Amino acid sequence: MESKTTAHIISHSHWDREWYMSFExxxxxxxxLMDTLIDLFEKGENFQSFHLDGQTIILEDYLQIRPTKKEVIKKLVQEKKLHIGPWYVLQDAFLTSSEANVRNMLYGLLDxxxxxxxxxxxxxxDTFGIYGQAPQLLQQAGINTAAFGRGVKPTGFNNMVSDAKTFESPYSELKWQSPDGSAVVGVLFANWYSNGNEIPVDINSAKQYWDRKLSDAKKYSSAPHLLFMNGCDHQPVQVNIAEAIKVAEELFPDVTFVHSNFDDYMDALxxxxPEQLxxxxxxxxxxxTDGWSTLVxxxxxxxxxxxxxxxxxxxLEKVAEPLSVFSYFLGNEYPRDYLRYAWKxxxxxxxxxxxxxxxxxxVHREMVTRFEKVLQTAATIIEEKTNEIVSHISTQQSNIEENLIPLVVFNTSGNTRDVVVEKEIEIEKVYFEDMPFSEIPDYLRSKxxxxxxxxxxxxxxxxxNSKDLGIRFGYELPDDRFRRPYYAKVLKITFLAEDLQAYGYKTFYIQPTMETKQSEQSTIDRNAREIENEFVHLTIxxxxxxxxxxxxxxxxFEHLGIYENSGDIGNEYMFRKPNGEVPLTTKDLQAQIRVVEDHPVRSIIEIVHDxxxxxxxxxxxxxxxxxxxxHKDRQSGRSNKNITIRxxxxxxxxxKAxxxxxxxxxxxxxxxxxxxxLFPTELSTNEHYADSIFELVKRPNTPEQEWENPSFDHHQQAxxxxxxxxHGITIANKGLHEYEILHEQQTIAVTILRATSELGDxxxxxxxxAQCIGTHHAEWMIIPHKGTVVESEAFKVAYDFSVPVIAVQTDVHDGTLPEEKTFFTWEGESLAISSIKLAEERDDVIARWFNISDKETMVTAQLMxxxxxxxxxxxxxxEKQCENVQIQEKVKPFEIISLGWQVKE
Incomplete structure (x- = not known):
């Protein structure tokens, strides 16, 4: 016998902190909204619960204005009237890093x-697509259910649902599984997260409303528990929801209407x-889907x-946190509060x-300021922690000549590297206390x-290689005295640091000399058209x-690096090329080419297109x-007037690159x-791989048959x-998240700039x-390799491309650390290391990896x-104690594994 239908009405407001208006x-x-909620709950007007959009940052935003309300909110949360978490923010899933997705969960749960x-x-x-490893992350956080609005069935313009011939799931309810096998029960907002919005209390209006809403919900539901989301974007609270539910109960006695919450709804669901989902x-x-509303x-x-x-x-992930861990080993404070501030x-x-x-x-102007705050905080932590470590290193060696300048190079990428280091060195400095400051610049220039x-x-x-950068002002901030300003003579040096061990450092020594400079072997031919090292050869x-x-x-690989330009009559959400347009390219454009730098460790050629x-x-x-x-229906094109971009x-x-x-x-x-x-590969294959969140994901080069959008763009991380x-080729990048595989010549096309004129919702x-007028930059690396990116371990090179080495100039001093050291060692095939940090609530070291392959592997790791x-x-x-200091653990295909160490005093 079929169970009685229950309508679960969940009051909420999807709260974009900033969007079509500024944050404030x-x-x-x-x-x-929060004042209204508190008032409703305190008056006891039969208002049962409110879902606070899954993000705890809303509480911080509110309490900055109403700090006296914190205890009231705590009481409402504990009484299960106000439902919060598990996230800190409702972040975009594909455009934030793997660790950012973890920290979002971690800080949300802590809050x-x-x-x-x-x-x-x-x-x-409202997440614009979700990464495939989300069920695994949720399961590791003790969460076995998920709810989402996009990604399975087609949601069209303005959130209107449109059916298609083929769905991935016939129901709103489904089993969602990560590549490693972890699974959660997923619920799609098939009729969007506003399908129970503004419920009428008028009997006639309510009858029409519920006739339609119940029918729409039953269309997609596999169970008698129907979900109605009473709210929408920035929706004020429906204060008369109890009255509206009472009217619905009188009109539909065969339906149980409940002012519900997600905990109760998911338990009942x-x-x-059914046994088979x-x-x-x-x-x-x-x-x-037709591909027009993916928002990619x-x-x-x-x-x-x-x-x-x-x-x-x-x-934060790859430099500040590892360095803070290593400095902590030496007895220094781990800057947990500053790191948490930076992350938040x-x-x-x-x-x-x-x-x-x-x-x-x-909104985006304010974002730039926030980014700058984070960069400043991270840079300060990095400077402090490297100086703390360097102060323990013995740079006092009897077998080396005097008057040397020690330089300590840190590698925090997690992989052993051969890296060309570029560093500005102060070879001589004069403090204001030692000479009238107005005389110092001329004195240094005379040297x-x-x-x-x-x-x-x-x-x-x-x-x-060295280059004179002239005279520069600087200052020191001693711990025990007033600041010390100075001028210094500065050189930029460039050299190859070989075999830099993962999570370690190596000390070099600089000796200024008046001897004739060693000759520089050229690696660029005379017509500035060819460069090579032991691994690759380039012809320009x-x-x-x-x-x-x-x-x-x-x-x-022939003719890489041609630029392509298309018109865009879309908006910030969607690219839309004008109908019938053939993209412009630099294929037939003459470039200006010259040598910028050429010596044994680095060669640079400049190419200019007007x-x-x-x-x-x-x-x-x-x-x-x-x-x-x-945007799908626009007929406009591009102007007949031209302008020059350079x-x-x-x-x-x-x-060694x-x-x-x-x-x-x-x-x-x-x-x-x-x-x-554009990177034409001419490789015969129907699929490709992209770095995603804790996953190297395999994607088809061509879309499914339902796809109508002329573009088939994708997200990428590194x-x-x-x-x-x-044979294979991998294109690494720094912050270039959009690419497409073009059928012609199996070309990888990476977007480096998009100029749009409207928000577009x-x-x-x-x-x-958003037109991005002015100067912009883009960076990438081209890595050819044998076989796959996994087999060749080119993935390590691609990940390391974005991680800088940190070089620190110091003085000659005694210390307890050797000139070269590794703090943390690990090994494991097909494993990418994600982070090493101290735990949030205790002083344990936590390291994390993920298996990017479909084969089981083994991780071996040990702290020094x-x-x-x-x-x-x-x-x-x-979860499980290990008997030895060195941990050896099997890692399943596509598994995310975290290991911890309790550091003994």
Missing amino acids: KHRYYLVK AKEYGAVSKLGYFP QQSL QTITGELRNQR NTASARIYLKQMNQECQTL TLMENHPHDSICGCSVDE EVPSIKLVDKCGTEYFC HDNGSYTLTDKQTGKV WEIPKEADEQFQREKERLVW LTTHIQLDQ KGPSVKVTIDNQAKDHRLRV FVSMTDGK WGLFPTPE QGTTGYISTIIESM
Whole structure:
């Protein structure tokens, strides 16, 4: 016998902190909403519960204005009236790093713990697609359910549901499984998260409302428990919800109407689900839809934001945290509070309407300030922690000549590296206390610029290129006295640091000398058209493209690096090329080419394109925007007027580098367009690989049959890779999250700039700053390899591309540490290391890896301290104690594994 239908009505308001208004304007209405809620609960007007959008940052935003309300909120949370967490923010899933997704959960749970309760639901109401490892992360956090609005069934423009011939799941309820096999019960908001919004109390209106709403919900439900979300974006509280429910009960006595919450709804739902639910594996990216509303092109809106975010994440995860751990081993304080401040400030920029670049200009200006705060905090932590470690290193060696300048190079990437180091060195400085400051610059300029000799602890000499940078002002901030200003003579040195061990350092010594500078061996031919090292050979063509030969395999990749330009009549959410347009390219454009730098450890060639492209979209485009014509239906094109943009490309090949790195400076003066760089691979394959959240995901080169959008763009994190099984090529990047595989020549196309003019959702919101007029940059690295990116271990090179080495100038002093040391060792095939840090609530070291392959592997790891190890999770729990200091543990295919160590005093 069929169970009675229950309508679970969950009051909520999806709260974008900033979007079509600035943060402060949105917060004004948030305070009103929270005040109303508290008033409702305190008056006891039969208002049962409210779901606070799954993000605890809302409480911080409110309490900054109403700090006296904290105890009231705690009481409401503990009484299960106000439901909070588990996230800190509702961040975009694909545009924030793996560790950012973990920290978002970790800080959300810690905040919820302070208030006394948490909603154990993986809440992704409006996330623009979700990474495939989400079920594994949720399971490790003790969460076995998820709710989401996008990714499985097609949600169209303005959140209107449209059926298609084929779905991944016939129901709202499904089993969602990660590649490792972890699974959660997933609930799709098939009728969106506003399907129970503004419930009428008028009997006639309520009858019509519920006739339609019940029918719509039953259409997708596999169980008698129907979900109705009573709210929408920034929706004020429906204060008369109890009255509305009473009216519904009188009209539909065969339906039980409950003012519910997700805990109760999910418990009831799981008890009544059919035995066989459709299993959806991996990413939720609307693969089986027409492709017009995936919102993937938010990956290329305001790319400068993504680049700043990538730099912040990298400095925190890969530099500041490891260095803080190693300094902690030496008895120094772990800057947990500062790191938490930096992470939380960074995550203020991670909500989907923020990091996606799909808000009004005021929002994104404020984001830049937040990024700068994080960069400043991370830089200060890095400087402090390296100086603390360096102070313990003995740089006083009897077998080396006097008057040397020690230079300590830190490698915190997690992999052993050969890296070209570039560092500005103060070879002589004069303090203001030692000479009248007005005389110091002339005094230093009168000194002859020395040559540089570089040696290691054994006295072995290395090639070192030096460049005079002149005189620079500086200052010191001693711990025990007033600041000390000075002027210094500065040189920039460039040298190859070989075999830098993972999570360690190596000391070099600089000796200024008046000897004749050693001759520099050229690696660029006379016509500035060829560069090579032991791994690759490059030929630069007249049009600025380059042919790359993998010297290890003999594979040749022809004419890489051609630029492509298309019109864009879409918006911040969606790229839309004008109908029938053939993209412009630099294939037939003559480039200016010259040598910028050439010595044994580094060669740089500059390529300049002055390129005439259409100035903007045509006049019809403005009329279509004003009429709110959906981007799919726009008929406008590009202007007949042209304007010149300049692309200045630096191709750099370092000694020992597995491929060239490239940086382009774009002087953008055009509007309404997209700029990409093309890498024709000519590799015979139907699929490719992209770095994603804790996953190397395999994707098809062509879309499913339902796809109508002419573009088939994708998200990436650190790299995209293609192989035919024998040869492969991987394109690493810094903050370039959008790419597409073009059928012609199996070309990888990476977006490096997109210029748009409007937000593009429910009204007309001009965004002139999204046109990105002015100077912008983009960086990538080309890594040819044998076989796959996993087999060749090219993935390590790709990950390391974005991680800087840190070089610290110091003085000659005694210490307890040797000149070269590793603090943490690990090994394991097909494993990528994600982080090493101290736990949030105890002083244990936590390290995390993920298996990027479909084969079981083994991780072996050991701290260089006396410790006790254990198996952990993403929320830093202690799961299984290990007997030895050295931990050896099997890692399943695609598994995320965290290990912990209790550091003994």
